[in-house]
Ligand SMILES: Nc1nc2c(c(=O)[nH]1)N[C@H]1C(S)=C(S)[C@@H](COP(=O)(O)O)O[C@H]1N2
């Protein structure tokens with residue numbers, strides 16, 4: 001069930017607000033703010049610029065509280081990064097799982113400006129023997145899923161300290177050069193390039209250094225999966241880095257394509273901690289593959305656009321697929337990993353079209 005909203009986003013749910021980007025409108029290195037998908041578990045919290053504070057507390061010394069002025073005095077840093085919801089593509093799974101029914105558009109790429117998290121941590125004097133940092137949003141409510149706690153909770157996620165200190169991790173107050181929109185976490189959000197969107201906590205209110213692994217709801221129940229340890233046992237682990245993936249933006253699902261006319265198949269590909277090196281396209285459901293032309297690579301954690309020409313020679317139904325490879329030797333798989341439940345859906349997605 002979806003309907004077009006005024007801004008050209010598809011409304012998947014009104015409350016909380018879950019809006020899908022029209023992936024077929026993909027047209028550049030970054031997604032415009034009014035076309036960027038929104039994934040929120042609770043209503044956006046109100047804030048007042050004057051009284052708003054980011055609290056940083058932990059194991060060492062006194063907790064600190066930073067105002068927006070304090071944060072804007074720190075040297076700014078800008079990063080382009082893909083944000084993909086780990087439930088993106090859920091509509092392609094055979095069984096109808098719980099969760100927002102995303103097709104291809106729970107992803108966007110934006111340029112994020114803010115301050116390096118490491119600079120704030122240095123300022124706060126976080127002890128180096130902390131294991132993780134817990135990032136808490138100001139938003140709160142009762143989760144949507146059937147397995148959930150009784151009362152209200154805040155949105156919260158953690159990162160291991162060595163990850164949090166990496167220079168690309170930002171506390172962002174700008175998105176594509178404009179002030180961060182309310183739906184995307186104003187006044188301040190975490191941006192974790194190369195990780196699924198779940199880690200990029202919006203409406204950031206509190207950072208807490210802890211010595212044990214964080215066991216919060218969005219860390220262990222939702223946005224977690226069973227990992228096979230290979231020795232006969234499995235463990236519950238949080239979703240972390242992006243899986244290699246490519247998606248076809250044109251044609252759109254169920255598009256009608258004219259017979260005998262050159263058509264340009266387009267899309268984007270992305271991965272984590274590596275570069276996209278190849279994208280192949282199939283128009284026969286994965287039997288034969290042709291190499292696509294890649295745009296020049298962008299920044300490390302952005303997506304790489306690609307295109308491929310196709311002149312359909314016969315009328316009928318076709319299944320198109322794309323398959324990416326990266327510099328770390330990873331290849332997009334042909335099937336969804338069932339252990340990932342309805343998350344990390346990154347197999348070669350079948351796009352069915354009609355030629356007439
Ligand atoms: N505070 C807070 N942060 C959050 C969320 C949320 O519901 N509350 N959703 C997360 C999820 S699951 C995703 S995919 C991204 C979506 O970011 P966007 O809405 O800016 O696209 O934000 C993440 N950060």
Ligand SMILES: [Mo]
Pocket residue numbers: 039084085086087197198
């Ligand atoms: Mo997400």
